[in-house]
Amino acid sequence: KQEVTQIPAALSVPEGENLVLNCSFTDSAIYNLQWFRQDPGKGLTSLLLIQSSQREQTSGRLNASLDKSSGRSTLYIAASQPGDSATYLCAVPEGGTYKYIFGTGTRLKVLA
Amino acid sequence: NAGVMQNPRHLVRRRGQEARLRCSPMKGHSHVYWYRQLPEEGLKFMVYLQKENIIDESGMPKERFSAEFPKEGPSILRIQQVVRGDSAAYFCASSPEANTEAFFGQGTRLTVV
Numbered sequence: 001k002q003e004v005t006q007i008p009a010a011l012s013v014p015e016g017e018n019l020v021l022n023c024s025f026t027d028s029a030i031y032n033l034q035w036f037r038q039d040p041g042k043g044l045t046s047l048l049l050i051q052s053s054q055r056e057q058t059s060g061r062l063n064a065s066l067d068k069s070s071g072r073s074t075l076y077i078a079a080s081q082p083g084d085s086a087t088y089l090c091a092v093p094e095g096g097t098y099k100y101i102f103g104t105g106t107r108l109k110v111l112a
Numbered sequence: 113n114a115g116v117m118q119n120p121r122h123l124v125r126r127r128g129q130e131a132r133l134r135c136s137p138m139k140g141h142s143h144v145y146w147y148r149q150l151p152e153e154g155l156k157f158m159v160y161l162q163k164e165n166i167i168d169e170s171g172m173p174k175e176r177f178s179a180e181f182p183k184e185g186p187s188i189l190r191i192q193q194v195v196r197g198d199s200a201a202y203f204c205a206s207s208p209e210a211n212t213e214a215f216f217g218q219g220t221r222l223t224v225v
Contacts, residue, residue, distance in 0.1 A: 004154075031211060043118075043218030044155075044203065089154070098145065098210050099168070102155040 002027045002094040006103035014111050019077040021106045023090030028068045035064050035075050036089040038105070044089070048075070080110045114138070116206050116217035117186075124223045125194050133189040133220045137206030144187045145214060146172075146179060149201040161187060194224045 003026045013019060023033070035047045048057045048064040050073070056065040063076040077084060087105040094101050117136040125131050137144050146158040157171040161181035172179065176194075181187040191198055201221050205214040 032213070034213070036216070041221070044216040046213070046215065049213050091155075093211070094157075098143070098160055098207070098214070099157045099171075100145075100147075100155075100205075100214065101157075102147075104154040 002030075002092060002101045004090060004092060004101050004103040006088075006090055006106050008106055009104070010107040010109075012109040012111065013080060015080060015082060017080050017110075019080050019108070021075040021077070021088050021090075021108070023073045023075070023103055025071045025073075025090075025092050025101075027092075027095065028071050029095065030068065030092045032093065033064075033066055033073050034091045034100070035062075035073075036091065038087045038089055040086075047088075077108075080108075082110045082112045085109050116141075116204055116215050118202075118204050118217035118220050120220060121218060122221050122223070124225060126225055127195055128193050131191040131194050131198070131222055131224075133191075133202050133204075133222070134186045135189070135204030135206075135217060136186040137204075138215055141206035141208050141215075143207045143210055143214075144181050145205045145207075146187075146189050147203045147205065149203065149219075151200070155203060158189075191222075194222070196224050198222060199224045 007022045036044045050066045061078040066073045089105045090103045091100040147155040149155045159172045159179045160168040176192045178190045201219045203219045205216045207214040
């Protein structure tokens with residue numbers, strides 16, 4: 001059964017720092033992995049989708065890497081800004097199906 | 113192309129009432145998924161539907177919850193005789209095919225008082 005763990009659970013950093021958020025999953029038979037952002041009381045915004053054949057994806061200041069064999073993904077945020085404050089969620093499909101298994105997220109606070 | 117639309121965004125119901133949550137998938141998407149996010153917990157899969165068919169409802173509570181995705185109109189998640197423990201954010205996602213990227217709506221926040 002697929003399980004997704006995110007470390008750390010919470011993170012508070014001063015503006016300008018480069019950050020690494022971690023996601024690990026137990027079943028490496030995935031066809032993609034998605035990183036989402038969730039603002040308090042709001043919906044999910046998809047940040048990056050990495051297909052199983054890819055090692056990384058980049059969008060602006062965000063870079064996500066995927067190592068299927070070790071069951072890990074990292075989300076790198078460069079030059080963090082207060083507007084980056086949110087909860088970041090990692091999700092993988094279970095057993096190659098459509099059911100996404102979500103981690104409990106990393107709550108990020110970037111201080112001005 | 114509008115994203116996944118959910119309404120209402122916020123819903124307050126008294127215990128024992130019915131809650132109906134609506135989800136209009138993105139244009140061209142015929143696969144709909146419902147997830148629930150309980151307070152301080154991660155999102156959990158509830159049900160997967162295609163037009164007029166429930167494909168997988170393994171994550172849905174056996175009683176009081178039902179879902180449909182009719183030929184015309186939005187997908188509906190229906191909760192009968194709501195209880196306080198049903199208070200949560202309910203998210204809908206859609207995709208063009210089963211194993212492709214799913215796009216999420218803004219969610220409906222249900223509060224049972």
